[in-house]
Amino acid sequence: MDRSHAPVQVVIDCADPASLVSFWAEALAPRGYAVPAPPGGFADWPAFLLAQGVPGERWNDASALEAEGQPRIFLQRVDEPKTGKNRVHVDLLGGGGPSVPLDTQRERVAAEVARLEALGATRLAEHTDLGVHWVTMQDPEGNEFCV
Structure with missing residues (x-):
């Protein structure tokens, strides 16, 4: 994907972009x-950063994820720790929405939650409201997201 054409970028502040981008x-x-x-x-990002004169201690200042036609996800290192609830979060839309029967939504969400827990996410709470079922979770650095 040509990064210059990404119409939206979502930024996640974190302590360790390299680790969190893996998750x-x-x-x-x-x-x-x-x-x-x-x-x-x-050949790789270290080679690019070295050629740009970026000091090695700054190589983990940021990372990104991209998908064709989707918002870019940018992870940036910040010094301050997370202290409260996110004001913006990623929603993985795991259940399929209100047009899908609740039992099917629960099954889909449960499967996705199990996969994400195996990757290091933490389950916080389960919700059903207005015909939609979802689970709130945290990534390995404590950033909230929904499935």
Whole structure:
């Protein structure tokens, strides 16, 4: 995907972008997301960053995930720890929405939650409201998201 054409980017603040991008790459792989190749034909990101003169201690300042036709996910290192609930979160739409029977939604959500727990996510709470079933979770750094 040509990053210059991504119409929207969602940014996740974190302590360790390299570690967290691994979690989100696996979590979002079924939706087509992956870490993009470095620009300019470089073999890998370290080679690109070295060629750009970026000091090694800054190589883990950021990372990203992209999927054709989807918002870019950008993970950036911040010094301050997470202290409260996210004001914006990722919703993986695991159940299929109100047009899908609740029993089917519960089955789909349960399967996705189990997969994400195996990757390091933590289950917080289960909800059903207005014909939709979902589970709130946290990624390995405590950022909330929904399935």
